[in-house]
Amino acid sequence: VNLSTVEERTVMTPKRPIAGLAALLLIGACGAGIQSRERPGDQAEIVVPPMEASTTSIHVDQDPPPDSTRPEAGAIDPPGRSTSTAEPAPVAEEDTTTTTTSTAYDAIDLQSAFEALNALDSMLGEFESEVGAIDLEEEEGATP
Amino acid sequence: MKTRLFAAFVAALMLAMALPVAAMAQTDEVDATEQSEGPRDRLLEELRERVLFQLDRRLDRIDRLQFEIRSSDTVEPEHAAHLTEDLASSHGGLTALEAMARSATTFEQLRAIQQEMVTEHRIFALRTPQTGLVLASDFGVSVAAHLGSVGSTLAEAAARVAEAGYDVSDVEALIAEATDLTADGLALVDPVAETVLPLEPAEFPDPARSIMESARDDMIDGRQTYRDARDSLRAAGRLLADIVGSDAA
Numbered sequence: 402v403n404l405s406t407v408e409e410r411t412v413m414t415p416k417r418p419i420a421g422l423a424a425l426l427l428i429g430a431c432g433a434g435i436q437s438r439e440r441p442g443d444q445a446e447i448v449v450p451p452m453e454a455s456t457t458s459i460h461v462d463q464d465p466p467p468d469s470t471r472p473e474a475g476a477i478d479p480p481g482r483s484t485s486t487a488e489p490a491p492v493a494e495e496d497t498t499t500t501t502t503s504t505a506y507d508a509i510d511l512q513s514a515f516e517a518l519n520a521l522d523s524m525l526g527e528f529e530s531e532v533g534a535i536d537l538e539e540e541e542g543a544t545p
Numbered sequence: 546m547k548t549r550l551f552a553a554f555v556a557a558l559m560l561a562m563a564l565p566v567a568a569m570a571q572t573d574e575v576d577a578t579e580q581s582e583g584p585r586d587r588l589l590e591e592l593r594e595r596v597l598f599q600l601d602r603r604l605d606r607i608d609r610l611q612f613e614i615r616s617s618d619t620v621e622p623e624h625a626a627h628l629t630e631d632l633a634s635s636h637g638g639l640t641a642l643e644a645m646a647r648s649a650t651t652f653e654q655l656r657a658i659q660q661e662m663v664t665e666h667r668i669f670a671l672r673t674p675q676t677g678l679v680l681a682s683d684f685g686v687s688v689a690a691h692l693g694s695v696g697s698t699l700a701e702a703a704a705r706v707a708e709a710g711y712d713v714s715d716v717e718a719l720i721a722e723a724t725d726l727t728a729d730g731l732a733l734v735d736p737v738a739e740t741v742l743p744l745e746p747a748e749f750p751d752p753a754r755s756i757m758e759s760a761r762d763d764m765i766d767g768r769q770t771y772r773d774a775r776d777s778l779r780a781a782g783r784l785l786a787d788i789v790g791s792d793a794a
Binding site (some may be wrong): 482506507511512514515518520521522524525527528529531532534536537539541544 | 575599653662667668669673677678680681684685687688690691694695698699702749755757760761764765768771775778779782785786789
């Protein structure tokens with residue numbers, strides 16, 4: 402047994418009694434906090450973390466947004482730009498710029514507009530048949 | 546003695562000859578009676594069958610018209626109720642006439658039934674075209690709504706294309722033209738139902754016939770105006786597709 406070491410520890414321990422006590426209290430408090438979280442039925446002891454902490458702790462890695470300036474099927478090309486030309490997407494400096502650009506190049510659904518026109522043709526044909534079927538010349542055919 | 550025997554013989558001979566003559570005369574009389582009553586009954590039955598057939602045709606037509614009203618998705622409920630009520634009333638009247646025709650015993654009774662069947666109901670000359678005009682008018686109103694909907698869709702698309710920097714003034718002009726034409730067509734087609742609905746058999750032929758002719762002319766003009774509106778919308782769509790380089794058209 403190295404007595405000098407034992408002596409040193411014996412001598413050093415009482416030097417920070419308050420810090421040790423604080424550490425023990427902190428550990429105890431943490432333990433109590435954890436215990437209270439493990440009891441969901443006891444509403445009064447639930448510790449709600451501050452909003453800032455939860456906000457900052459959330460971090461979701463997302464793929465970069467699709468190139469909003471590249472027209473897709475049915476999208477509007479700006480004047481003078483061809484859809485076949487693959488140009489690099491301009492880097493938007495601010496979010497507002499990106500929003501404006503994507504609104505301007507939103508796809509228009511011409512396909513559905515033409516489907517509605519075709520449905521209109523069918524409806525108009527039916528209407529024409531109905532009008533054409535009106536016969537004012539039909540006789541009663543039973544003259545006494 | 547000989548004279549008496551001869552007289553008896555002659556009397557017997559005359560009697561023998563007279564009996565068949567009397568029998569033949571009676572037969573001719575019966576035949577004459579049959580000939581005078583048989584054709585009359587046959588004619589009465591023929592007329593009865595004809596009247597019943599004509600009544601059946603009208604009842605069938607009423608059933609068909611009521612089916613068309615029920616099948617229509619676009620008829621106004623008030624218009625449908627008005628038409629259905631008129632037709633149901635005629636159906637009841639014609640069914641009563643059918644029962645009367647079955648029990649009629651004279652030509653005069655059957656002719657009166659025939660007269661009432663035509664003049665009181667006018668199923669073919671009035672109720673049929675009246676129903677057709679009302680249904681077509683209400684359908685025409687829904688066609689106008691559809692034209693307006695397609696115009697709005699194209700107008701929204703044109704506005705978005707304009708936001709991208711294109712000149713869509715021609716497209717907008719075509720859509721505006723279609724909107725005006727649709728309004729013109731609607732103004733022709735829409736009032737027809739309310740115009741012809743109140744017509745009654747007592748108003749036939751005049752003024753019912755002339756009112757219905759005018760209404761049909763409006764329907765034909767409205768139909769043409771709708772066609773023109775549709776053509777303008779289609780032209781607007783094609784132009785818009787050309788502008789954005791879409792192959793949707």
